[in-house]
Amino acid sequence: xxxxxxxxxxxxxxxxxxxxxxxxxxxxxxxxxxxxxxxxxxxxxxxxxxxxxxxxxxxxxxxxxxxxxxxxxxxxxxxxxxxxxxxxxxxxxxxxxxxxxxxxxxxxxxxxxxxxxxxxxxxxxxxxxxxxxxxxxxxxxxxxxxxxxxxxxxxxxxxxxxxxxxxxxxxxxxxxxxxxxxxxxxxxxxxxxxxxxxxxxxxxxxxxxxxxxxxxxxxxxxxxxxxxxxxxxxxxxxxxxxxxxxxxxxxxxxxxxxxxxx
Amino acid sequence: xxxxxxxxxxxxxxxxxxxxxxxxxxxxxxxxxxxxxxxxxxxxxxxxxxxxxxxxxxxxxxxxxxxxxxxxxxxxxxxxxxxxxxxxxxxxxxxxxxxxxxxxxxxxxxxxxxxxxxxxxxxxxxxxxxxxxxxxxxxxxxxxxxxxxxxxxxxxxxxxxxxxxxxxxxxxxxxxxxxxxxxxxxxxxxxxxxxxxxxxxxxxxxxxxxxxxxxxxxxxxxxxxxxxxxxxxxxxxxxxxxxxxxxxxxxxxxxxxxxxxx
Numbered sequence: 218x219x220x221x222x223x224x225x226x227x228x229x230x231x232x233x234x235x236x237x238x239x240x241x242x243x244x245x246x247x248x249x250x251x252x253x254x255x256x257x258x259x260x261x262x263x264x265x266x267x268x269x270x271x272x273x274x275x276x277x278x279x280x281x282x283x284x285x286x287x288x289x290x291x292x293x294x295x296x297x298x299x300x301x302x303x304x305x306x307x308x309x310x311x312x313x314x315x316x317x318x319x320x321x322x323x324x325x326x327x328x329x330x331x332x333x334x335x336x337x338x339x340x341x342x343x344x345x346x347x348x349x350x351x352x353x354x355x356x357x358x359x360x361x362x363x364x365x366x367x368x369x370x371x372x373x374x375x376x377x378x379x380x381x382x383x384x385x386x387x388x389x390x391x392x393x394x395x396x397x398x399x400x401x402x403x404x405x406x407x408x409x410x411x412x413x414x415x416x417x418x419x420x421x422x423x424x425x426x427x428x429x430x431x432x433x434x435x436x437x438x439x440x441x442x443x444x445x446x447x448x449x450x451x452x453x454x455x456x457x458x459x460x461x462x463x464x465x466x467x468x469x470x471x472x473x474x475x476x477x478x479x
Numbered sequence: 480x481x482x483x484x485x486x487x488x489x490x491x492x493x494x495x496x497x498x499x500x501x502x503x504x505x506x507x508x509x510x511x512x513x514x515x516x517x518x519x520x521x522x523x524x525x526x527x528x529x530x531x532x533x534x535x536x537x538x539x540x541x542x543x544x545x546x547x548x549x550x551x552x553x554x555x556x557x558x559x560x561x562x563x564x565x566x567x568x569x570x571x572x573x574x575x576x577x578x579x580x581x582x583x584x585x586x587x588x589x590x591x592x593x594x595x596x597x598x599x600x601x602x603x604x605x606x607x608x609x610x611x612x613x614x615x616x617x618x619x620x621x622x623x624x625x626x627x628x629x630x631x632x633x634x635x636x637x638x639x640x641x642x643x644x645x646x647x648x649x650x651x652x653x654x655x656x657x658x659x660x661x662x663x664x665x666x667x668x669x670x671x672x673x674x675x676x677x678x679x680x681x682x683x684x685x686x687x688x689x690x691x692x693x694x695x696x697x698x699x700x701x702x703x704x705x706x707x708x709x710x711x712x713x714x715x716x717x718x719x720x721x722x723x724x725x726x727x728x729x730x731x732x733x734x735x736x737x738x739x740x741x
Binding site: 338409 | 552553577596597598600602603605606609610611635637639643645646647648649650651652653654655656657658659660661662663664665666667668669671672674676678679680681682683684685686687689690691692694695696698699700701702703704707709710713714717718723724726727728730731733734735737738
């Protein structure tokens with residue numbers, strides 16, 4: 218292994234993030250040494266895809282240039298605590314937006330984070346080269362190594378500390394989880410009229426496209442922006458049977474109106 | 480004029496909806512006779528685009544096969560009340576999701592609604608042929624005439640009564656206004672980290688694309704879906720300075736979690 222570049226990696230996790238990242242890293246010339254997952258079946262599925270050994274025994278996973286942990290946030294401390302001596306010699310990297318780099322402190326020598334701001338599902342291809350990745354590292358030399366890996370994944374790499382990464386993570390929740398919930402409620406409202414969810418795709422697409430040409434704040438329209446109380450009261454009456462939808466209607470409308478005053 | 484087809488129209492309003500609809504109708508072979516807007520300048524801008532007379536005096540607007548009202552919801556009753564005898568002979572049509580067809584009752588003989596489920600801005604082109612339009616009419620013959628007009632606009636025409644149209648209108652508020660507000664908050668969160676809003680475009684695009692392949696409810700991910708209280712509490716702490724964002728965080732998260740229980 219060249220001392221100023223990571224060329225080998227092992228993967229902990231076999232979910233959507235682990236799969237997408239390791240496939241792209243391999244395609245970009247890095248060599249996968251092994252996959253560990255709690256479930257042997259998942260480990261084997263990814264191992265087969267990468268053509269490398271798979272295991273459900275953490276201690277069997279080869280130490281490597283980089284040890285990539287792409288697992289649930291709350292599983293990280295336990296798994297990091299169970300790394301063996303060889304594994305701890307690797308550059309140990311997690312991918313979680315909301316977990317501070319300190320999770321590695323005292324458990325590894327060279328460590329860091331590569332956080333991709335994207336939503337991944339196993340069944341969907343994503344163009345990783347367009348996904349912004351935020352990196353952080355234990356020290357300058359390791360940061361250089363991690364940057365080298367991140368630049369194999371994407372064109373957009375930014376250094377960001379744990380506190381700011383947590384804020385970006387919340388931003389991702391609004392942009393993806395919460396926008397998707399709005400889409401889901403809209404689709405269920407259509408269903409109550411006997412209408413198919415596809416009818417919403419043009420307005421959903423246009424909503425997403427619009428923010429390519431102007432800030433979302435400037436793209437805002439609707440009764441809440443105009444503080445059109447008459448229309449909003451009619452809407453609220455239509456939502457009385459779904460208190461959680463009504464509550465969203467009120468809080469989001471208030472926030473939109475509040476924003477026009479600031 | 481052929482008796483079973485509307486070939487001429489006048490427009491009341493000169494905003495984004497009026498502009499997009501009348502330009503498409505003209506391109507589809509209908510003949511614009513005139514534009515009225517409260518503001519002469521706006522009327523003239525659209526009149527110039529269509530090559531037809533423009534006025535800010537409602538009584539000067541020629542009666543036509545169809546009189547298309549694309550103005551704010553709350554302006555409709557007043558303008559409809561001020562139509563002259565010739566104008567009342569037209570098939571009078573509004574474009575508002577939230578206004579019942581009854582707004583025309585006693586004020587015109589043949590009337591109806593063409594409601595396009597889309598967000599329009601003057602500065603953006605929209606492919607109208609993909610926009611779902613919901614139609615309603617005073618009587619069967621007029622419905623046929625209005626359907627003929629709507630089919631010049633789009634491939635997707637559905638008949639829908641006023642009560643259901645109001646529900647679709649609320650769905651549009653969730654899919655566009657509220658999703659956009661989520662995007663705006665996400666962009667402002669990035670700004671607090673000194674990061675540009677463009678970094679959110681890949682996740683926003685993927686969020687919209689995903690609902691092309693599965694129902695939004697099935698595409699849902701995130702801490703609220705998993706009811707991951709630890710992550711959510713961290714997120715809430717990051718939002719304490721913006722009570723309206725915090726309130727949205729809580730209500731939308733509750734709704735996502737609530738939905739997993741139903």
